[in-house]
Amino acid sequence: MAVNNNLKNIYLYTRYERFWHWLQTVSIILLLITGFELKGMYTLFGFRTAVEVHSFVGNTWLIAFLFFAFWIFTTGEWRQYIPTTKKMLLVVRYYVYGIFRGEPHPVPKRKDAKHNPLQRIVYLILAAILLPFQMITGLLYWGYNSWPQWGLSGLSLTVVALLHTAGAFAILSFVIVHIYMITTGHSILAHTRAMISGWEEVEDMEAVEDWEIKTKAA
Amino acid sequence: MNVKSNEARCTSCHAGYGWKGKDFDFADQTRVDCLVCHEQTGTYKKFPAGAGNPVKEPEVFKGNNKKYLPPEWNKVAQSVGRPTRKNCGTCHFFGGGGDGVKHGDLDSSLIKPNKTLDVHMGMDGQNFDCIRCHSTTLHNIAGRVYTTPASEHRKSLIEDDLASKITCESCHSNTPHKQDAKANDHTDKVACQSCHIPTFARVNPTKMWWDWSTAGKKKNGKPYAEKGEFGKPIYDTKKGNFVWAKNVVPEYYWFNGSIKHLTVNDTIDPSKPVKINRPVGDKDDPNSRIFPFKVHRGNQPYDKVNKNLVIPQLFPKGKDDQTAYWKKYDWNKAIAFGMAYAGLKYSGEYDFVKTEYVFPTTHMVAPKDKVVACTECHARSDGRLTKLTGFYMPGRDASKVIDFAGWGVVLACLVGVMIHALGRIFTRRNGRKED
Numbered sequence A: 001m002a003v004n005n006n007l008k009n010i011y012l013y014t015r016y017e018r019f020w021h022w023l024q025t026v027s028i029i030l031l032l033i034t035g036f037e038l039k040g041m042y043t044l045f046g047f048r049t050a051v052e053v054h055s056f057v058g059n060t061w062l063i064a065f066l067f068f069a070f071w072i073f074t075t076g077e078w079r080q081y082i083p084t085t086k087k088m089l090l091v092v093r094y095y096v097y098g099i100f101r102g103e104p105h106p107v108p109k110r111k112d113a114k115h116n117p118l119q120r121i122v123y124l125i126l127a128a129i130l131l132p133f134q135m136i137t138g139l140l141y142w143g144y145n146s147w148p149q150w151g152l153s154g155l156s157l158t159v160v161a162l163l164h165t166a167g168a169f170a171i172l173s174f175v176i177v178h179i180y181m182i183t184t185g186h187s188i189l190a191h192t193r194a195m196i197s198g199w200e201e202v203e204d205m206e207a208v209e210d211w212e213i214k215t216k217a218a
Numbered sequence B: 001m002n003v004k005s006n007e008a009r010c011t012s013c014h015a016g017y018g019w020k021g022k023d024f025d026f027a028d029q030t031r032v033d034c035l036v037c038h039e040q041t042g043t044y045k046k047f048p049a050g051a052g053n054p055v056k057e058p059e060v061f062k063g064n065n066k067k068y069l070p071p072e073w074n075k076v077a078q079s080v081g082r083p084t085r086k087n088c089g090t091c092h093f094f095g096g097g098g099d100g101v102k103h104g105d106l107d108s109s110l111i112k113p114n115k116t117l118d119v120h121m122g123m124d125g126q127n128f129d130c131i132r133c134h135s136t137t138l139h140n141i142a143g144r145v146y147t148t149p150a151s152e153h154r155k156s157l158i159e160d161d162l163a164s165k166i167t168c169e170s171c172h173s174n175t176p177h178k179q180d181a182k183a184n185d186h187t188d189k190v191a192c193q194s195c196h197i198p199t200f201a202r203v204n205p206t207k208m209w210w211d212w213s214t215a216g217k218k219k220n221g222k223p224y225a226e227k228g229e230f231g232k233p234i235y236d237t238k239k240g241n242f243v244w245a246k247n248v249v250p251e252y253y254w255f256n257g258s259i260k261h262l263t264v265n266d267t268i269d270p271s272k273p274v275k276i277n278r279p280v281g282d283k284d285d286p287n288s289r290i291f292p293f294k295v296h297r298g299n300q301p302y303d304k305v306n307k308n309l310v311i312p313q314l315f316p317k318g319k320d321d322q323t324a325y326w327k328k329y330d331w332n333k334a335i336a337f338g339m340a341y342a343g344l345k346y347s348g349e350y351d352f353v354k355t356e357y358v359f360p361t362t363h364m365v366a367p368k369d370k371v372v373a374c375t376e377c378h379a380r381s382d383g384r385l386t387k388l389t390g391f392y393m394p395g396r397d398a399s400k401v402i403d404f405a406g407w408g409v410v411l412a413c414l415v416g417v418m419i420h421a422l423g424r425i426f427t428r429r430n431g432r433k434e435d
Helices: A014-036 A047-074 A077-079 A088-101 A117-142 A157-182 A190-197 A210-217 B035-038 B073-078 B084-091 B166-172 B182-186 B192-196 B329-342 B400-425
Strands: A007-011 A197-205 B059-060 B066-068 B206-211 B225-227 B231-237 B240-245 B251-255 B259-262 B278-281 B289-305 B349-360
Touching: A007 A190, A014 A047, A014 A157, A047 A077, A047 A117, A047 B182, A077 A117, A088 A117, A088 B400, A117 A157, A157 A190, A157 B259, A157 B400, A190 A197, A210 B206, B035 B084, B166 B192, B192 B289, B278 B349, B289 B329, B329 B349
Parallel strands: B206 B289
Antiparallel strands: A007 A197, B059 B066, B206 B240, B225 B231, B231 B240, B251 B289, B259 B278, B289 B349
């Protein structure tokens, strides 16, 4: 296939982004493992340790997320998350059909456009809705004993706990799909390597196929 | 079962020291035996059926074939001092007619306990006497009262140095664990005792079941008694069948410190176990906590027609007594006499009903390495708190709908990516370099 002949190394992820990504990776994995243990599914850390780890990691993640929010707004990176319908269908078509035919990705990564339209909407939902939702329900759950002081006596632990559980299922589902999707680069580990070094091999803009340029122009 | 009509026996401990007859004034506070609490020779022995009095002449008690001697009054009187565990235990360890019959957390093993049995009272540790916590002011002893909680404010001595020392919080405060320990978050809903007394009756067995309905059986025409495991009676013609147990896991109820008692005047529903007493408390009451109890279960006579418990006369009044159960083994006569004696009506028809009686468990506090583990309550099933419902407990409760939907989505994702991966492997393309 012609697409692989023109690969270009670009510096895609800054040091902070990569740090943030892997910090979240560790946090989410620890939170999922301890969280499902606390749900009574298995014994791994032991209940008490699981509680301590879950609370500590949760709070750490929450604080780190505030730094991330600061970073994303001050650097203007939030624009990478603006959802768009443009090329959305093409990306969907690629993953359900083109990928099996060896077609090139319809939206190669660029420094100023790291996310394809599908990623934009998924990561927006993740970063702006699902993760904050999980952090808020988690913080409330963690602060259960302080609800009266926080003026939240009317809150139901059942509701908070079940919402938090539902959020955990959603995040676990994301993790599964995410881990799979990162193998769909031009090699199995290409995307992973990029998130470690910051450098990703992307298709040269010159090498994109005619049909795509046409679509772009349309 | 009641003190009434059985006074000579029960007043050995229950109020009524020196009881002589129906006109005895139970409210007279001078009718209190000083020596039983204060004498220190250990030779002051009450005759079991002497209404709290020791014998004047040596006498054998038929119930246990022990010989009771009159006390050496001079020695006994001159020995008086601060009450020890043994003084208190004389009554409190032997309630109900024997060691460990009533309370599961109070028995003779606490006269000389080690730290493992009770971390405060252990002679190899703090060596507390009872009165170290049950502190007194002018003979008013801090402790649990039947109708009102012993302490409603749960103040520590730091907040009020004159507070009674009767609650755990008095000395330990309501945040007794390490700073930020999750256990501190439990103290608003869970009593200290719930975790720190993993089981009761850890040295001596306690009686868990008493079936009066089987009483009255005879061997060769004579009353008999049989001993079982632990060397404790499992059958007695006078009393029926018993079940004893050691290392008993308590049952847990919401408890605000008060206990409500049924009386013989209350109507009962014999179709289910009758709660002779029950802890007062509710999950929504901020003064209630989850508290451990020994639940003593039994089978005892009730009035079939009037639907109330009855007061049988057990203890014979003399050699010619024609009604006492322990003489004639006739429930009807014993109940008729006991009820008439108490001034209550009796239909003449009795049957037996299952009953439950709760004893709060607060002694036999284990060392901290023996506390109840998190997952004994935070467990999906068969946890210690499985029966306490109506609130969300992490690790125990879940929503079937959310779990089902959640795992459904997770599974769908897994299957989806696997199919996709197989597709890529099968087509062998995916834009990878072709060799």
